[in-house]
């Protein structure tokens with residue numbers, strides 16, 4: 389495959405529906421990093437190495453030196469929002485980064501002004517921005533396609549990716565209009581109100597041949613119609629929901645307990661956060677979208693069906709409360725009731741004082757860089773290898789997702805090796821000992 393990977397030449401445009409906390413932290417962060425004032429901490433594409441060949445070969449390049457990724461200096465940002473704030477204003481309102489830090493890149497941030505959004509308040513009742521497009525779903529999709537083309541031309545971009553960082557839309561379930569491309573396109577023509585705004589962006593991106601990533605829990609591109617389109621148009625897609633904060637911790641701790649055959653009878657997770665995301669999630673129909681993506685994680689890792697003695701009684705509860713004084717500094721508490729030898733009970737308490745968007749920004753960056761790589765490597769449809777970054781990874785219909793972060797990392801690294809024509813690493817390691825035997 390290596391020879392087939394097109395080089396990352398020219399500029400990469402990252403277009404973001406939803407220029408809020410995550411997006412502005414990503415954009416301001418990259419501007420700061422490109423000025424040499426900080427390092428891209430948390431981004432494995434930039435900071436991590438990858439082992440190639442045998443352990444004794446000592447080949448451990450940085451991932452960014454191993455696979456052809458867009459150079460951070462070649463990235464241009466744009467996006468849409470329902471509010472007119474430029475990215476400097478959005479970042480200042482989000483209050484994730486210090487004002488003095490934002491001021492160092494003020495000019496770059498001020499120059500990024502959102503395009504008018506595709507919005508339907510029925511999907512996010514707690515917001516009421518007016519910087520929005522009008523028209524039927526079909527007209528809106530055409531308008532976004534035009535936005536993408538214009539942006540590409542005006543900014544001289546070689547390639548574009550679209551990354552949904554918009555608010556969490558209300559919970560919806562699969563229905564007929566999502567079931568096939570033909571039904572979906574009829575729905576666009578008929579302005580079917582079941583089609584959410586995020587689906588309109590996803591459709592427009594994929595139709596334009598542009599990779600699409602969904603950083604929120606909404607269904608968006610996780611419907612048969614858009615999977616079909618992504619295959620027909622040969623466009624890579626990935627989702628859902630950036631894996632940060634509490635779920636990141638869960639997918640680190642749970643595989644460890646499961647690996648040591650320790651039982652778990654209860655896992656109570658509560659969060660408080662005070663940013664706009666928290667305000668949107670304060671409505672039950674929007675929280676439901678989040679709850680569904682968060683709940684699946686433990687079920688899959690513990691797999692009570694295969695391990696009934698350890699996990700069949702697991703009680704898993706998640707709460708998120710809006711608490712303005714904390715802003716973007718989310719605080720989460722986990723109480724984990726576990727049991728060991730002879731059923732003796734123990735407890736683990738985790739109190740994570742995280743910064744949500746500080747954890748999300750490098751995830752968003754890596755997803756954009758890797759989905760662009762996937763496209764250049766000729767990969768299309770669902771990119772499950774990016775599940776490492778996602779709370780509720782999109783998989784082939786009927787295929788259970790893998791949530792264990794360590795297995796997800798192996799999958800990601802092996803996919804990079806595969807793309808570059810390197811041997812996959814199984815971690816079996818018997819060959820080292822065979823060599824020892826042979827040498828005697």
Ligand SMILES: NC(=O)c1ccc[n+]([C@@H]2O[C@H](COP(=O)([O-])OP(=O)(O)OC[C@H]3O[C@@H](n4cnc5c(N)ncnc54)[C@H](O)[C@@H]3O)[C@@H](O)[C@H]2O)c1
Pocket residue numbers: 405406407408409410411468469470471482505506507508512515517552553554555556557585586603604605629630631632663664665743744745746747748
């Ligand atoms: N912050 C995190 O760490 C984190 C982690 C995982 C997932 N997420 C998800 O990422 C998304 C963004 O989070 P955030 O903290 O940046 O939220 P935010 O509220 O700060 O930003 C979201 C932005 O989207 C805009 N928006 C809403 N609907 C839109 C539409 N139809 N078109 C264009 N813009 C629209 C809002 O006006 C807002 O500016 C949320 O869905 C959130 O659940 C965030």
